[in-house]
Amino acid sequence: MVVFAGQGDARRSMELLWGPRVGAPRTGPGPKPGLSVEAIVAAAIEIADADGMGALSMRSVGERLGRTAMALYTYVPGKTELVDLMYDRTLGELPGEFAPDRSWRAVALALADELWDLHLRHPWLLQVSPARPVLGPGEFHVQETLLRVLAETGLPLPRVRWVVSALFNVVRGSVQSAAESRQASRETGQSEEDWWYARSALLGELVPDLPARFPTVSALGADMAAVPAGEPYLEREARLAFEAGLELLLDGVEAAIVRAS
């Protein structure tokens, strides 16, 4: 059962997200803090980057910092908030400025590319499905950048937001395939392609009537089987899907511009 944060907790989370990164040197009684929110978030991101979200626990984060799990609760209300912070800080990595002489389309492509790279660097981002949006500076930063770029299309702002969300979704969706392909081969030793071939064989054996039931899918599968072994086929395919999806979307935006003018 998921319990949502109450009013007071909401304030606390927001303060953490927006609060000053370097705390005003606290004055008062008590031992000096040996950790900091930022150090904890950084450690957590390192763990998730290296071993995935499954390896992220309060214990593992504490251990990496030479503390117990409970020590973290002095700085962070709970794991949920920690993950929110990880997410928001990571989004903050995205560049916000682009050469001003480039067309909105070129900038949008460049930005999508950055988003793609960001998700490959931090594949766990895709597993963070915030039950509610994380209203932190990182999220705002990304939104602002994307909105500003696409506002140059001249479309009204609400429509631009729709474009932004579509673009975001296309990027996230397609990068997921690529990230999975990488992570899986890293964790199993077996390349994604080998895995795929093994499954195909199994499928052919267990479901002999597959081509009859799913002719179009099967035709595609045959295409893929023709690719020479050893190629990082799936990751490249994901990249192509990313680029193609983006082009489609931006073509659609151009059509909308023409129609509006």
Place this chain on the structure above:
Amino acid sequence: MVVFAGQGDARRSMELLWGPRVGAPRTGPGPKPGLSVEAIVAAAIEIADADGMGALSMRSVGERLGRTAMALYTYVPGKTELVDLMYDRTLGELPGEFAPDRSWRAVALALADELWDLHLRHPWLLQVSPARPVLGPGEFHVQETLLRVLAETGLPLPRVRWVVSALFNVVRGSVQSAAESRQASRETGQSEEDWWYARSALLGELVPDLPARFPTVSALGADMAAVPAGEPYLEREARLAFEAGLELLLDGVEAAIVRAS
């Protein structure tokens, strides 16, 4: 640490996904099975539909069927495979046939609509992020239907696949907002809009320079604040983003068709 299934487990999962729904009446020694894979999957789906993925545990499923958690392991190798089955069976709900006299665009819109509804009926689908694609009949069914519809555009099949994946991503991404909005208000009593207003107030208090730092986002936020209270604003907004994103994509497809011809 995520451990991927080995060779033998792979076979077992595939057999479960594709195996005959009504088992051949097993003959041999031993007590008669009181459960079945399909009954277990159905119970699990009911739990997830009603109380979300967080409420889904081997115990809760077993309990619903009048058994212990361990009883399920006779039928299903583990929770991972159970979730895969839930996912695949649910995708199988999607209709596969559409009136043949409608244009590919109309059918694509209708299909996207079905996909939207499906995800609203089973919001936990969005939380299932298969580390590897679930190669089951449900997944194939959806892919086949989408591919066949969009093959009518005349584009080459590999490009059609990219269109399919873009479309899928747009739908999944936008329905996520709507689903979250619903679920959150159901679980907290507080409507999503109330939550949003509270957060906005907090944001204005904690981050007074927000409009200066994020002017475009703030402008949009102001738009939203102008909406009368009590409106299911966010869910409607998600729906609009869905429709708009879809239109953009399909416009892009049409542009691609023109360019190819």
Place this chain on the structure above:
DNA sequence: TTACATTACTTTAGGCTGTAAGGAGTCGGC
């Protein structure tokens, strides 16, 4: 009819998880 193999299901247990509660030690201010 009597073993026996096979299967369904339960109980027990172990190693994870997040986090509530309470205690120990450290520091600044009076």
Place this chain on the structure above:
DNA sequence: GCCGACTCCTTACAGCCTAAAGTAATGTAA
């Protein structure tokens, strides 16, 4: 010097998935 605030620890609990072993039920073969 002491008090109160503060960090960090130990302990503990409830929950999770699932391995292992035990029990009961059933069909087949001797």
